[in-house]
Amino acid sequence: MTGFGRGETLYNGHKITTEVSSVNRRQLEIEADLPEMLRILEPRIRETVAKYISRGRITVRIRTEPIDMVQSTIVRANVTAAKRCLQELHKLITELDLYTEIQLDHLLRIPGVIELTRAELDPAALWPGLQKSLGLALKALVEMRAREGQHLKADLKKRIAIMQRNHNAIKKRAPLVVEHYKKRLWEKLQAAQVTITNEDRDRLTRELVLFADRCDITEELTRLQSHFNQFIKLLDAEKPVGRTLDFLCQEMVREINTIGAKANDLLISQHVVSLKSELEKIREQVQNIE
Structure with a gap:
């Protein structure tokens, strides 16, 4: 899921600002945007992020700045450079026959005589x-993702309810398929005006038994119902369930495809199309769940 969090702390004379953002990914990917001096801490940062987040592309941006620039700055006089500059200035005065005295501020204006560097940290x-700072940012990110998750959960439950209605309709329709097939066979035989012998009746009975076996979707409907129940239960779980939901979606695809292949009925096929349509939307949403 997408989200953003920011944390700021004052510590050891520095202001530390952390920004953490996330976008959807199936796996956990962590990108750290750090000042060079903090690169050595990257493994710790990654480990901390992984304690809060288990899925998504996470970008961590950390910046530090000293609270007191004066105290954090090292001032050093480059005496060697100052002596060389002084010699050159004296030479210049002599060559140009100038009447002036060299003051300290003349030397201080020359780049390199006074060196300012930030203290090593x-x-x-x-x-x-x-x-x-990182913890504050991650908590804010998790809270934002949780709010998004509530909206996502409501949408997924609504779609599972639609699938449940299609499932119920198929379950109600399934026992009638064999009867309708039997009726069509008899209507064709009657239309052909052929004499039906006892042997023909036995053959038709065997054909109906085989047909009933081929189009029996009782097991598939039972497993699909079980997947619905597990899916709803996982949506209310207080732990990361994204990968498990993704697995259940794959199992539902398998059952729905089998039902469609066995259907031999126009109305059931229409409900199968509706099931596939809703499941595809669910699968897209599940990719966003941690």
Whole structure:
């Protein structure tokens, strides 16, 4: 499922901001957008994400900035560079026959004489704060995904209810298929005005028995009903069920295809088409469930 979460903490003189977003994927994919100095913490970050999320493409973006730029900046005078610059300035004054004194501010204006660098930061020292920031972002993401999940659950239950009505209609229709087949056979024989012997009756009876066996969908309907019941139960579970729901969808496809192949009845075939249509929509939605 899609979602977004943001967390921010102040720790060890730094503001740590974490943003976590997710899009739909069948497996868990984690992409970490980190400053170079935090790359060493990536395994810990991935491990933390996996504790909250089990499915989807997760993008983690972490940024840090010092709260006090002065304290986090190292100022160093490059004495060697300053001496060379001073020598060159004296040489320039002499060559041009100038009457001036070299002041300190002249040297300070020259790039490289004063070097400003950010203090080296131990990534491990930031981990407690980063972990808290990441946790806040992940909790916000999970809450957003949970809200989306409630809407998704309601939609899936509605579609299962539609499939249930088609299932019930097929179950009611199935016992009539053999009777209708028998009726059509007798009507054809009567229309042909042929004399029916006892041997013919026995042959017709055997044909009807074989037909009834070929089009018997009792087991398929029973298994399909079981899949419906499991599906609804899993939707109310307090744990990741996406992969199990996906598996149940595959099982339902198998049963529905078998029912369609055995149907030998126009009305049942129409209900099978409706079952397939709803199941395809369900399968698309299930890909979004963790």
